[in-house]
Structure formats: C-alpha cells, structure tokens
Amino acid sequence: MLTKRIIPCLDVKDGRVVKGVNFVNLRDAGDPVELASIYDREGADELVFLDISASYEGRATMVEVVKQTAGEISIPFTVGGGISQVEDMTRILRAGADKVGINTAAVNNPQLISDGARRFGSQCIVVAVDAKYNEDWQEWEVYTHGGRNATGIRALEWIKRAESLGAGEILLTSMDADGTKDGFDIALTRAVSSEVTIPVIASGGAGTKEHFHDVFTEGKADAGLAATIFHYKELTIEDVKQHLRERGVEMR
Template identity: 50%
Template sequence: MPAIRVIPCLDVADGRVVKGVRFENLRDSGDPVELASNYYLQGADEVTFLDVAATNENRGTMLEMVTKCAEQIFIPLTVGGGIRTVDDVSNLLKSGADKVSVGSAGIRRPQLLNEIAAEHGAQVLVISLDLKRAATKSGFGVTSNGGRELTALDAMDWVREVQDRGAGELLINSIDADGTRDGFDIELIQKIREISQVPIIASGGAGKVEHFVEAALAGADALLAASVFHERSISIAEVKSSLKAAGIEVR
C-alpha cells in the first residue's frame, strides 16, 4: 500500500468556502486562500479546491482565486468546477493548478475526458464521482450538477469507462454520507477498489479520526474531508497519527 494522502477540501461559492449536508444548506466556513495556506502549514499533502457553483451558474472556475491559492501553498492543488473544455484545463494549469477535477462535463460529453488525458496526461485528470445509493445493478448511481440530478448511469460502469478514457485518479464522494460525520461509505470504497486500477480518493462522511483509518483499510489511497478540518474538530496531524497507530504509512 502506498503512503496515504490527507487532503482538505475547499468547496467555494461566491468567493467563500462553504459546507453543508448532502450538498444542501450551505454555510460559510471562511476565506479559501487563508484556509489553503493554513492547511499547507498544518501538513496537508494536497489541497482540493472545488467551485461548487460554477456548473449550475454556467461559468468557469474563478482563475484569480486559484492563482492566489497556488501562490500560498507548495503542495499539489487540484481544482474543479465549471470545466467544460481542454482550454479550461489549460487555463487552470497556467493559473497554478496541478490537477483538475472533472465531473458533470464528463458525464455530458465523455469524449472530453479522452481529450484532456491526451493533451495534458492522465496524471492531471481527476474524475469527480458524486455517487449515491440507487436502483442500479451495483446499487449505486451517478449524480451530476453537484449531486442535484441522478443520472441513468450505474456507478461501477461509469468507473470502468472513465478509466478507459484516461482517468488518473478517482475522487469518490458519497452523497449519502456527505456532511453527516457518520463515516465514509465503506461499501462504496470497497466496490470501487475492486475494479479500479488508479488511485482512489475517499470523500464524504468523516466525523472521527477512526473514520479515516476505516477508509484507508477499505482501500482508499487518499482521504479527503472538509467540515471537520474547517471547524477544527479534527486536525490533519491527528488524522496522520491515527493512521500511523493503525500501521498505515502516511506522507
């Protein structure tokens, strides 16, 4: 098992970090640049920046904010939200992003994933998978538009397809667990681990340090969380200490 990465996530709307439960009832959690800088100093392995309003507002990601974040941190920065073209990806990389997270646009036009991987390499392409329990053959469906719309896609079929199209990593966010603090969706992580040839980032549901350990043991390569870090109920150092205590290598 490679060393586990711990990744704070900044969900941004109207220039502020927000967080809710199952993508609803969003509340303010602070300034994105300040938070990104603090997490870098606290030992985060990466930072993920998601412009959660960009897709629904039919606009691109705020490039200036990406640049400001990139100037403050010296760890990988993944940026998502509002990416529709290869040019969007190019502009984000020029602005300071190291990787991009693509979700809804890839569902609408899967060929986009092939184009991004061909132009910039698989290492740049993170597929954002907002998944929830549904009446599909695997028991999990794929949502779009920030979890608002359930598509007809089966989650495991889509995981296989995005890998074939050049995905470098999979960001698995459980809509059912998101913001609940009841723990990561272990069944979902295990199902995807069985069919994934690329690293898995587990997201959604972290509430205790034990939850991070459970997700790592289930097969996650990286552990992403938002509200528990924003509200300082759990620190990055505490997560890494718990992982080490469980015999799991950390960065």
C-alpha cells in the same frame, strides 16, 4: 504499499468556502486562500478546490481565486467546477493548479477525459464522481450539477469507463454520507477501489480519526478527503496522521 494521503477540500461558492450536509444547507467556513495556506502549513498532502456552483450556473471556475490560492501553497492542488473543455483545463493549470477535476462535463462528454489526458497526461485528470445509492438498482447512481441531477448511469460502470478513457484518479463522493460525520461510505469505496487500478480518493462522511483508518483498511481508498472536521477545527491533519501511523497505516 502506496502511502496514504489526507486531503482537505475547499468547496467554494461566491468566493467563500462553504459546507453543508448531503449537498444542502450550506454554511460559511471561511476564505479559501487563507484556509489553503493553513492546510499547507499543517501538513496536508494535497488540496482540492471545488467551485461547487460553476457547472450549475453555467460559468467558468474563478481563476483569480485559483491563482491566489496557488501562490500560497507548495502542495499539489486539484481544481474542479465549471471545467467543460480542454481550454478550461489549460487556463486552470496556467493559474497554478497541478490537476483538474471534471465531473458534469465528463459525464456529458466522456471524450473530454481522453482529450485532457492526451494533452496534459493522465496524472493531471481527476474524474470526480458524486454517487448516491439507488434502492431499485441495489447499486449506486451518478449525479451531476453539484448533486442536483440524477443521470441514470451506474457509478461502477462509469468509473471503469473513466479509467479506460485516461482518468488518472477518481474523486469519489458519497452523497449519502456527505457532511454527516458518521463515517465514509465503506461499501461504495471498496466496490470502486476493487474495480479500478488508479487511485481512489474517498470523500463524504469523515467525522473521527477512526473513520480514516476504516476507509484505508476496509474501503481500500488511496486518499481520504474531508472538509467539515478540518474547517471547524474538530480535528487537525496531524491528529489524523498520527493516529493512522500508530495504527500501522503508512502515511505520505
């Protein structure tokens, strides 16, 4: 069995880490470089940095902040937001990222997944998917532009296609669970994990140590990503890992 990973997420807007609920009502959570350094010391397995307004504002990711953050940490580091062509990927990887996350640009131009995988290897390409339950379909729908735009695309179909195009990992965010601290969206995570062979990072809803246990055992996720509980010191990474080890989950 592959070991499970705990990944803090830095949602960055205007150079500051922010966090909201269901993608709205954002509040300040600190300096990204400082937080990244703390999480590295505290035993995070990886780090995800998302420039959450870059695609919506039609600009590139903040390379300087990425450089500074990469200089402070020794763990794998994924950067997403505003990456719309292979040249953007090159710039972000040169700035110190280990992987790039693409969401809106991948939906608009699926060929970007293949081009990136061919140039840098699949392990470098993380396709981020923001999904929300669509009552009419009884299934999940893909949203883009930081959760602002409904696409009319079914999430499971899109994720299978992303894998076939060369994605090395799926960063799956439940918009319904995001920031609620009521638990990960187990049904969504399990549905996706059952459809693909590449790792699935579950995001949205972490509030307790038990939620991580549920998403690994019932949701079949490979990694659990969280922001609010770590940023506001409600739980530490070691708290979560210790709890999982005691419950028999193999941690990295």
